[in-house]
Ligand code: NAD
């Protein structure tokens with residue numbers, strides 16, 4: 567029996583690769599029931615004509631008419647706006663949701679899917695960073711909901727953890743390629759252009775995560791993601807720079823054994839595992855040739871040159887809504903950097919400003935409304951800071 571699958575962010579890098587997996591090696595197991603996209607209505611319309619899902623959502627309402635016109639004759643239903651995502655993921659016919667939109671826009675649909683008891687394959691790490699506690703509590707309360715990581719590092723750790731008893735785990739090691747500026751001095755990084763930041767050495771991904779990889783914020787977000795997914799304190803989540811991106815992460819056991827997952831830098835593998843878990847399935851994707859592997863390197867991250875990683879650890883450890891602030895400020899800063907409005911090194915400065923301006927509410931309960939309000943506050947503050955950049959020093 568085929569399972570009904572929804573892909574949120576179907577036009578993106580993860581969305582497209584998910585379509586490759588579910589119409590390739592997993593074609594017999596999944597039916598493309600729903601697709602969503604935000605911009606690029608033309609691309610969404612193309613996907614609708616090709617895969618003929620039962621329902622689709624264009625979250626940017628301005629593109630609704632265009633998509634509708636370009637899909638005339640399609641027998642499915644087109645929804646629009648962020649509310650359309652909630653309607654799609656809670657559709658009783660839906661079994662599995664791949665959450666692959668970018669940014670905090672993923673919070674509400676991810677949460678709604680879990681609340682409705684669905685299996686969520688999670689690529690959208692920002693939802694766990696901004697709303698980790700709420701998502702994990704919902705997951706526990708709403709059986710049979712499941713949350714399976716797609717992010718390659720978390721998939722690696724998840725795979726290594728199978729059949730490991732909790733007390734046997736000492737800590738986890740998240741690998742990071744180091745990004746294109748791993749060896750640059752702080753002085754050289756002052757003049758980084760968007761084009762240079764978008765040229766990732768080992769992975770091909772969407773723009774936001776590629777810039778996050780260059781600042782190491784991506785690893786910082788992943789540290790917080792690992793905290794929630796695996797229930798580990800921050801001092802048991804380590805980061806190691808591994809420029810070859812062959813080892814996707816490791817776990818360290820109490821007896822000193824290290825278990826790792828290796829593979830080519832190809833997201834289709836963790837996507838497929840999230841969709842076959844706990845089973846496996848053969849596929850025609852490229853494989854690692856062990857004879858070609860040499861010189862795997864590992865070294866500690868430089869927190870001084872990459873302050874975003876330090877900020878993420880600090881936000882994670884402080885807890886509360888500070889990771890929500892970090893995430894929102896980062897999204898605004900990255901957008902401004904890509905638009906050529908701020909320099910590369912201003913990204914961590916903006917995040918730091920937003921974090922220090924945030925005053926923790928006393929015993930604030932982090933329900934959805936509070937999280938969205940904090941997210942909105944941090945965005946507005948960051949935009950103001952960008953508008954008056956000279957005050958950033
Ligand atoms: P992308 O930019 O290629 O695609 C993003 C998708 O989200 C697009 O379909 C877009 O239409 C949609 N979208 C954008 N803004 C939206 C909004 N406001 N509301 C609803 N939908 C919106 O991004 P990507 O690289 O595929 O990354 C998606 C998510 O997966 C991110 O959270 C990223 O961190 C994570 N991730 C990506 C990779 C990768 O290899 N690309 C690896 C690990 C994790």
Ligand code: MG
Pocket residue numbers: 717718719788
């Ligand atoms: Mg990753």
